[in-house]
Amino acid sequence: MRQPTILLIEPDKLFAQTYKKALEASDYTVFLVTNAQEAISCADAHKPDLVVLEVELAKHNGIEFLYEFRSYPEWQSIPVIINTNISRGKFAASSNELQLLGVSELLYKPKSSLAKLISILANELEYATAND
Amino acid sequence: MAVSLNTNFDQSTLPQRLLALITEELKVPLERIARTGELAHLGATDSSVALNDISLICQTAIRLVDNYALGLKLVNFEPGTLELEPVAASSVLAEVIAELEPLAASHGIKLELELYGRHLPVIANARALAAAMSSAGASLLEVISSKYGSDYQTSLKLCLHHGRGVAEAGWYWSGSEIDAEVLRRGWALLGRSRQPLAPNLSGQASGIFIADLLLESMNSKLKSSKFHNLTGLAASLKPSSQLVLV
Numbered sequence: 008m009r010q011p012t013i014l015l016i017e018p019d020k021l022f023a024q025t026y027k028k029a030l031e032a033s034d035y036t037v038f039l040v041t042n043a044q045e046a047i048s049c050a051d052a053h054k055p056d057l058v059v060l061e062v063e064l065a066k067h068n069g070i071e072f073l074y075e076f077r078s079y080p081e082w083q084s085i086p087v088i089i090n091t092n093i094s095r096g097k098f099a100a101s102s103n104e105l106q107l108l109g110v111s112e113l114l115y116k117p118k119s120s121l122a123k124l125i126s127i128l129a130n131e132l133e134y135a136t137a138n139d
Numbered sequence: 140m141a142v143s144l145n146t147n148f149d150q151s152t153l154p155q156r157l158l159a160l161i162t163e164e165l166k167v168p169l170e171r172i173a174r175t176g177e178l179a180h181l182g183a184t185d186s187s188v189a190l191n192d193i194s195l196i197c198q199t200a201i202r203l204v205d206n207y208a209l210g211l212k213l214v215n216f217e218p219g220t221l222e223l224e225p226v227a228a229s230s231v232l233a234e235v236i237a238e239l240e241p242l243a244a245s246h247g248i249k250l251e252l253e254l255y256g257r258h259l260p261v262i263a264n265a266r267a268l269a270a271a272m273s274s275a276g277a278s279l280l281e282v283i284s285s286k287y288g289s290d291y292q293t294s295l296k297l298c299l300h301h302g303r304g305v306a307e308a309g310w311y312w313s314g315s316e317i318d319a320e321v322l323r324r325g326w327a328l329l330g331r332s333r334q335p336l337a338p339n340l341s342g343q344a345s346g347i348f349i350a351d352l353l354l355e356s357m358n359s360k361l362k363s364s365k366f367h368n369l370t371g372l373a374a375s376l377k378p379s380s381q382l383v384l385v
Contacts, residue, residue: 019284021246022170025178117166120173
């Protein structure tokens with residue numbers, strides 16, 4: 008059976024390596040990118056099963072990425088989990104906007120954990136597969 | 140060429156603004172430690188590798204806090220107590236490079252020390268100068284690392300070169316992300332934004348402002364600067380006239 012593929016968009020190299028190792032240890036194939044532009048190219052090349060996104064990116068932020076990402080019909084049903092250092096109170100996008108952009112979960116990194124991310128990710132993939 | 144900055148805002152709120160930024164920034168190393176520990180616990184990394192990573196993250200966080208405390212002491216709590224003396228800037232910069240090498244390696248960035256021409260000692264304080272340069276360097280490593288893709292190979296140069304009657308010491312790189320205007324806006328946003336420098340950068344940048352605070356205690360300033368087709372942040376340091384006569 009094919010391993011599920013995750014597009015991990017994380018600009019902090021140290022965090023990125025940590026998340027990548029943790030996800031790979033949970034049997035996911037991980038494509039790691041650090042900015043929105045690379046993320047679009049990577050999604051185009053690999054068609055990921057799920058996206059894990061830090062919204063605080065250089066140049067185009069994560070919300071801009073999401074608008075671009077969701078504008079392609081073939082990517083509209085791919086689950087997106089936001090995993091960010093920005094607290095809910097400081098978040099630029101409203102809950103409604105995130106819902107419209109198809110964000111499944113919003114995790115605040117300081118109050119989250121690798122185990123929580125992996126568990127949510129597994130649930131989202133299971134849900135997405137069941138609805139395919 | 141160097142462009143000096145006019146920071147038009149209430150200087151009395153600077154310590155609080157910096158503290159707000161540093162508090163925010165310190166969450167990142169704590170979080171990195173938590174995640175690295177968790178990764179080791181999951182068995183996804185070797186525990187000795189995790190311990191090395193944690194040690195490096197701790198050193199980076201401690202450097203940030205130490206340099207902030209030193210800057211506050213010199214500028215706000217005990218102004219005028221800093222002893223300025225002839226300092227061999229080249230040896231201070233070499234120490235800074237050695238200090239930041241492990242952090243640079245973890246970000247996949249090469250550090251280079253480039254000394255242009257012969258330099259007389261400068262009037263400075265070796266500890267404050269080293270703290271300022273390491274603060275700015277550590278911040279730039281984070282900012283540059285998050286700016287470029289994971290496969291991008293880049294280097295950050297710590298240069299010492301001649302300005303007009305002064306020695307210019309600072310960090311230079313091939314990008315042009317931080318110019319004078321960006322720094323000016325950064326100062327205005329300091330403490331009010333998680334990333335005060337620029338919308339096209341991510342990562343933390345309080346070290347740049349701490350460096351400026353430390354340089355202020357030596358009657359200098361961090362400036363946006365260009366040298367040999369490189370963009371950078373540098374400080375002008377006066378040569379020691381006493382030693383010129385000798």
